[in-house]
Amino acid sequence: MVARQDAKEPFDFTVAMRRLRAAVRPYPKAAMFELHDEGHTSVFEQLVACIISIRTLEAATLATARKLFAVARTPERVAALTVEQIDELIRGSTFHRPKAAHIRAIAHATIERHGGALPPDRDALMEFAGVGPKCANLAVGVATGLAAGIPVDIHVHRVTNRWGVVAAPTPEKTMPRLEQVLPKRYWLEINKLLVPFGKYVCRSPRPKCPHCPLLSMCRQVGVNAVDPTPPPDVGVASEPAAAD
Numbered sequence: 689m690v691a692r693q694d695a696k697e698p699f700d701f702t703v704a705m706r707r708l709r710a711a712v713r714p715y716p717k718a719a720m721f722e723l724h725d726e727g728h729t730s731v732f733e734q735l736v737a738c739i740i741s742i743r744t745l746e747a748a749t750l751a752t753a754r755k756l757f758a759v760a761r762t763p764e765r766v767a768a769l770t771v772e773q774i775d776e777l778i779r780g781s782t783f784h785r786p787k788a789a790h791i792r793a794i795a796h797a798t799i800e801r802h803g804g805a806l807p808p809d810r811d812a813l814m815e816f817a818g819v820g821p822k823c824a825n826l827a828v829g830v831a832t833g834l835a836a837g838i839p840v841d842i843h844v845h846r847v848t849n850r851w852g853v854v855a856a857p858t859p860e861k862t863m864p865r866l867e868q869v870l871p872k873r874y875w876l877e878i879n880k881l882l883v884p885f886g887k888y889v890c891r892s893p894r895p896k897c898p899h900c901p902l903l904s905m906c907r908q909v910g911v912n913a914v915d916p917t918p919p920p921d922v923g924v925a926s927e928p929a930a931a932d
């Protein structure tokens with residue numbers, strides 16, 4: 689069901705965010721936010737967890753980050769490990785070998801260049817190999833509660849382009865365009881909401897539009913076929929594939 693465009697309401701971010709908060713309530717939190725709630729609140733931990741999460745399922749990200757942090761959660765502890773030891777600990781993540789080298793290098797640089805604590809500075813974080821704008825924005829945002837930029841992953845990219853509030857071919861190009869239209873107070877929360885929403889409702893390739901609370905205002909850009917089955921209520925049995 690792709691609704692008639694002339695029947696659509698104007699897109700209202702405040703209304704959309706309110707509906708999204710209710711829609712994602714049954715679903716697991718995005719991994720970085722879950723780890724924050726478990727006490728992994730430093731910029732360093734958040735950055736390491738985000739590196740682990742790249743192209744990795746949420747459940748595997750959580751298990752892998754917890755495994756590493758149980759052994760080493762500070763820059764000093766991580767720097768004391770070899771790349772091989774880190775690689776073994778994060779083996780549940782994709783591309784674990786290069787990620788292990790990046791994580792160890794970040795731990796050393798944190799000690800040598802930043803006095804043992806990474807600053808909440810996205811430009812400083814993006815100087816590290818393996819860290820792009822999404823992880824830099826997310827690490828700073830989740831650690832401090834204040835987003836310096838919107839963490840645009842594949843879910844934020846896909847959903848906001850379907851809404852029709854931006855038109856961009858990649859997450860990197862969606863980020864600056866979305867920052868022009870989305871009120872700053874939502875820059876971090878949109879990631880928190882659209883990660884589960886994109887996994888369980890506005891899925892790729894067939895979104896569950898007939899059951900979507902945003903159908904009245906979403907332009908459904910690029911949606912040619914929808915999934916008529918309802919989203920799961922709670923406790924999904926299998927997790928959709930990782931895409932970022």
Ligand code: SF4
Pocket residue numbers: 847850851889890891895896897900901902903906907908909911
């Ligand atoms: S599920 Fe459909 S109506 Fe809802 S946000 Fe996605 S494309 Fe729009």
